[in-house]
């Protein structure tokens with residue numbers, strides 16, 4: 001089973017909502033940091049804002065995190081590993097001057113747009 005499915009329905013809805021608002025962004029762009037390479041779901045390079053849409057199950061959402069019925073130890077380990085990696089990615093991006101937004105897949109699109117809009121207005125565009 002894939003760890004992160006690209007272009008989930010939620011992600012597509014979020015991207016088209018942002019697009020309708022006139023925001024321009026890149027999807028699945030690789031950001032190379034000194035420690036690692038990361039691939040956020042939505043990237044606003046000029047604002048240095050990186051958005052991840054996290055699946056509730058795989059990323060251990062407090063409301064819908066994995067409660068598997070079989071292979072319990074394996075899945076628990078796997079989800080814990082993802083959560084740990086997410087925290088490391090957040091840290092590395094933040095240190096590199098990025099603003100990281102993590103959105104659960106259960107978050108309504110309109111709420112996600114509000115979060116992203118707020119972050120973009122707080123990080124004024126960098127003109128290189």
Ligand SMILES: [Zn+2]
Nearest residue numbers: 056061064106
């Ligand atoms: Zn959830």
